[in-house]
Amino acid sequence: MSYFSDKLAFITGGSSGIGLATANLLATRGCSLVLFxxxxxxxxxxxxxxxxxxxxxxxxxxAVSMDVxxxxxxQQKIKFAVEKFGIPDILINSAGVGTGDYFENxxxxxxxxxxxxxxxxxxNAISAVLPFMKQKGRGHIVxxxxxAGLIGMFSYSLYSTTKxxxxxxxxxxxxxxxxxxxxxxxxxxxxxxxxFIEEEAKTLPPEARxxxxxxxxxxxxxxxxxxxxxxxxxxxxxxxxIMAKSLLFWHRISNGLLTRMPxxxxxxFTSRRLSKIN
Numbered sequence: 668m669s670y671f672s673d674k675l676a677f678i679t680g681g682s683s684g685i686g687l688a689t690a691n692l693l694a695t696r697g698c699s700l701v702l703f704x705x706x707x708x709x710x711x712x713x714x715x716x717x718x719x720x721x722x723x724x725x726x727x728x729x730a731v732s733m734d735v736x737x738x739x740x741x742q743q744k745i746k747f748a749v750e751k752f753g754i755p756d757i758l759i760n761s762a763g764v765g766t767g768d769y770f771e772n773x774x775x776x777x778x779x780x781x782x783x784x785x786x787x788x789x790x791n792a793i794s795a796v797l798p799f800m801k802q803k804g805r806g807h808i809v810x811x812x813x814x815a816g817l818i819g820m821f822s823y824s825l826y827s828t829t830k831x832x833x834x835x836x837x838x839x840x841x842x843x844x845x846x847x848x849x850x851x852x853x854x855x856x857x858x859x860x861x862x863f864i865e866e867e868a869k870t871l872p873p874e875a876r877x878x879x880x881x882x883x884x885x886x887x888x889x890x891x892x893x894x895x896x897x898x899x900x901x902x903x904x905x906x907x908x909i910m911a912k913s914l915l916f917w918h919r920i921s922n923g924l925l926t927r928m929p930x931x932x933x934x935x936f937t938s939r940r941l942s943k944i945n
Contacts, residue, residue: 669697670696671698671899672696672697672698673697673699674698674699674756674757675698675699675700675701675752675753675754676690676698676699676701676755676756676757676759677745677755677759677796678700678701678702678703678761679703679733679735679758679759679762679788679789680811681702681703681713681730681759682710682712683704683713684761684859684861684863684887685811685859685887685890685894686702686761686762686811687716687887688886688888688891689759689761689891689895690702690713690717690728691717692895694718695721698726700717700726700727700728701730701755702714702728702729702731703730703731703735703744703748703762704730704732707732711730713730714729714730729752731744731747733745735787735792736784736787738787738791741791741795742791742794745796746795749799754799754800755796755799755800755806756803756805756806756807757806757807757808758796758806758807759894760792761811762788762792763784763785763788763811764785765785765825765829765867766781766826766867766870767822767826767867767871767872768825768870768872770822772870773825781826781829782829782832785826785830785832785833786829786833789836793808793840796808797849800849801847801849805848806847806849807852807898808840808844808851808852809851809852809853809854810833810837810852810853810854812830812837812853812855813826813827813856814882814914815830816829816832816833816855817831817834817915817918818914819831820879820930821872821875821934822874822875833853834853837851837853837903841903852894852897852898853903853904853905854890854897854905854906854907855904855906855911856885856890856906857883857884857907857908857910857914858883858884859884859885859886859887859890860884860885860887861887873941874933874934874938874941877937878930878934881910881926881933882910882911882914883908883910889907889908890907892907893905893907893908
């Protein structure tokens with residue numbers, strides 16, 4: 668019997684990207700799901716896709732439309748989902764957005780919007796689920812951060828700020844929630860091939876594009892395998908991808924010297940080349 672058989676997972680941002688890929692994988696392993704996202708149409712399509720891949724597992728897939736930035740709505744919708752589908756064994760916070768751009772181009776409104784989705788959205792979902800997990804006497808919370816939450820990067824002043832916040836938040840929760848038998852897993856993937864990349868490309872500076880290649884590129888399916896493995900092993904930190912793991916290793920043992928220096932040189936070289944072209 669699979670570790671995930673008879674378990675129930677709530678997944679925010681479950682209609683696309685890493686959230687959907689993780690939902691797909693969990694469903695094939697017997698885990699029942701409740702997906703949360705803003706768009707009902709995409710949620711319905713995600714449920715259909717997952718059900719096709721479930722084969723003969725006894726798991727169920729349901730969806731609830733929810734805006735993670737609206738705390739009152741999150742409290743209401745999570746309570747509704749618990750009453751209808753049960754208390755989750757696993758909460759995966761995958762709802763998130765971001766943008767890559769020079770800091771001077773990022774407005775207060777943009778900064779505020781991304782902070783509310785990436786940071787407050789995760790906080791709101793955990794706050795709503797926690798009382799039920801405490802009642803159940805166990806649980807597992809998974810927060811999706813990024814390598815950009817462990818290593819700052821050119822043009823990511825907004826995105827990295829939110830992802831660094833999730834790292835600190837998760838570190839605190841890991842310690843606090845042990846007394847309730849609740850495990851916390853922090854996932855820090857490199858760039859993942861999702862619709863986010865296409866949207867980000869509209870504003871991403873060319874210097875940043877070159878630097879991002881240092882950490883590698885994963886498919887959502889590759890990221891989801893690492894996430895599911897990390898949940899089963901009850902790991903705290905999960906960094907999917909060999910290149911990302913290597914980058915983080917050199918960053919830590921050199922106190923950042925062996926990552927900042929190459930990045931600075933790459934940015935300098937790229938900027939010079941672009942100035943010559945222009």
